[in-house]
Amino acid sequence: MEGLCSRNERFPVVNAAMSTPPVPTPLTEAARVLVVEDEKRIADFVGRGLEGAGYTVAVAPNGAAAMEMLHALDYDLIILDLNLPDMDGLHLLKRIRNRRSTPAVMVLSARGDVDDRVKGLELGADDYMPKPFAFPEFLARCKALLRRGASMPERFQVGDLVLDALRRKVTRSGETIDLAPKEFSILEYLMRYRGKPLSRSMIVEHVWDMDYDGLTNIVDVYIRHLRSKIDDRYPVKLIQTVRGIGYMIEIPTDNKV
Numbered sequence: 001m002e003g004l005c006s007r008n009e010r011f012p013v014v015n016a017a018m019s020t021p022p023v024p025t026p027l028t029e030a031a032r033v034l035v036v037e038d039e040k041r042i043a044d045f046v047g048r049g050l051e052g053a054g055y056t057v058a059v060a061p062n063g064a065a066a067m068e069m070l071h072a073l074d075y076d077l078i079i080l081d082l083n084l085p086d087m088d089g090l091h092l093l094k095r096i097r098n099r100r101s102t103p104a105v106m107v108l109s110a111r112g113d114v115d116d117r118v119k120g121l122e123l124g125a126d127d128y129m130p131k132p133f134a135f136p137e138f139l140a141r142c143k144a145l146l147r148r149g150a151s152m153p154e155r156f157q158v159g160d161l162v163l164d165a166l167r168r169k170v171t172r173s174g175e176t177i178d179l180a181p182k183e184f185s186i187l188e189y190l191m192r193y194r195g196k197p198l199s200r201s202m203i204v205e206h207v208w209d210m211d212y213d214g215l216t217n218i219v220d221v222y223i224r225h226l227r228s229k230i231d232d233r234y235p236v237k238l239i240q241t242v243r244g245i246g247y248m249i250e251i252p253t254d255n256k257v
Helices: 040-052 063-072 089-097 114-122 135-148 181-192 200-207 218-230
Strands: 032-036 056-060 077-080 104-109 127-130 155-158 161-164 169-172 175-177 239-242 246-249
Touching: 032 040, 032 063, 040 056, 040 135, 056 063, 063 089, 077 089, 077 135, 089 104, 089 114, 104 114, 104 135, 114 127, 127 135, 155 181, 161 181, 181 200, 181 218, 181 246, 200 218, 200 246, 218 239, 218 246
Parallel strands: 032 056, 032 077, 077 104, 104 127
Antiparallel strands: 155 161, 161 169, 169 175, 239 246
C-alpha cells in the first residue's frame, strides 16, 4: 500500500487528507479513466480530482478487479499503482500491454527510484510519476497522455451500421443512409462512445458547441430523426434510451452473438 507522502515527510503541495483538488473547466468529451489503487484514501482523492476535470472515473482496488473491468469496458487512460495486494503492478502492466486494445498507462507510485522508473517505462508505461505528487502536474500529464492518444479511428461499426467519418458516409446492411450534418455529428458521437450512455447536455455541448440551457428538446427531436433513418426499417434497434441519462448506441443484449 502506498501513501501520497512518506511517514516523516510533509507533502508540500497536495495531500489526500486535504480538500478536493482544484476543479478545472470540465471537458466536453468525458474520457474514461481507470484508477488502479488499493488505498481508498488515495483512490478517492485522485478520482475526485479527475471527475472535477470532466473525466469519467472508475476505481479498481486490485489487479484482478482491474483486468475484469478492462475486459468489460474500454478505457482511455489507466492510472496504475505498483504495490497492489494481489499482484505486482508491473506484472499487471505486462498483462495490459498484451491485450489487443491498450490504453495509455501512467504509473503513480511511491517506488520512485530511477531503476523502478526505467523498468516501468521499458515494460510499456507511457508516463511514470512518483508519489508524493502535485495534483496540477498530475492532471497536466493526464491531459498530455490523452492528447497523444487522441487520434480517433475514421471508421466506426455497430452491428451492420457503419459510419465512415472521413468520407462522411453511413450505411446499414450495405445500404447508404443520407443524414443531415447535425444528425451525422450526433451519430458519430454516439458511435465513438459505443456502449456509453451520453447525456443530452453532453450531446448538445459536443454537437452544437454551446451550453445545454434552452435546448431541452432539440436532442430528442434529432434522435427521433436518426431512429427513423437507421432503426425503424431494421429489426435490430441500435439507438437506446437510457432513462434518467440520455442515449447510447449498442447492439441489444438479446441480439448479440
